[in-house]
Amino acid sequence: MSLPRIAVDAMGGDEGVRVMVEGAALARRRHDRFKFLLVGDEMLIKAALENHPNLRAASEILHAPETISGEEKPSQALRRAKHTSMGMAVNAVKAGHAGAAVSGGNTGALMAISKLALRTMPGIDRPALAALLPTLGDNDVIMLDLGANTECDARNLVQFAIMGAAYSRIVTDLDSPRVRLLNIGTEENKGTESLRDAANQLKLAAQGLELTFDGFTEADKICRGDVDVVVSDGFSGNIALKAVEGTARFVGDLLKRAFTSSLRSKLGFLVSRPATELLRGHLDPNNHNGAVFLGLNGIVVKSHGSASALGVANAVHVTARLLEENLIERISGDLAKLGGHGLGNGRAAKGAAAKDAAE
Known part of the structure; x- marks a missing residue:
């Protein structure tokens, strides 16, 4: 069966073309039915493809004369979108030339370009940024929103829950x-009025959907393994995400310092190396790379700018899975199932969407 192409912003990411192309090549081994549209500097992409004949045979190059820097404001990026590798990758999805886009570039610019080009799905007011985090359980936890919307009402949170599930x-x-x-x-009377309203709506909505609403959770329980989807406004979610990532780096650095502090410690490291390698792999962000903009009329995946080739491959893997499993159709189906439960109007945060796009 022929599947939609995946457009890759080959200029995105801290190391640019080499890592993005190598990551796509690794992912192609796992998803050999997919074709790729590599967007960026044609000469650089052709040179990188010389080392990856398997990907070269399954790819088309779309030359983009410009790139978007990591420091560029979303409003500036929007004005230049049609000539940049990021903008052209997203517009390939809009035009139907690709089924999804992957970029390791500027997150704010990618969100702004994607929202303008693809628009939100019917029944969704705002898209949300969702990512996978490691847990102590059998499965990773999905968390959203991670920064796309700094202010949300109850209606937004319920929509995020449906998309995250x-x-x-x-x-x-x-x-x-x-x-x-x-x-x-975790008590029912805790939190803002929007959170309590969202909880009441989700209790009703969950009755007709393939999800189990378990009430509230606190930030220290996110990675315990007893929850599969954590829903938040983008402001709180982004803070929680960075706290989790910072703690993971802290633990890793602390272990490194402890194991190199003395000869006895170095010997202890050799004995415990299998366990520390397992821990390092579990905490490595490359193994959980690939945040998704949920709620758009098209699939856009954000790779960490600092991701290795393995990290990029994981982002492409996530993208391929979402295409294979028809993510957008699933969300649309769940929204349709709401039926009589509906979604409350909430109190929309006036001007918040425009503010988020401009920041």
């Missing part, structure tokens, strides 16, 4: 993911 069913193979709202406590 659909995503979770694809990447974790769970039939009914456990969904919780991020809060300052």
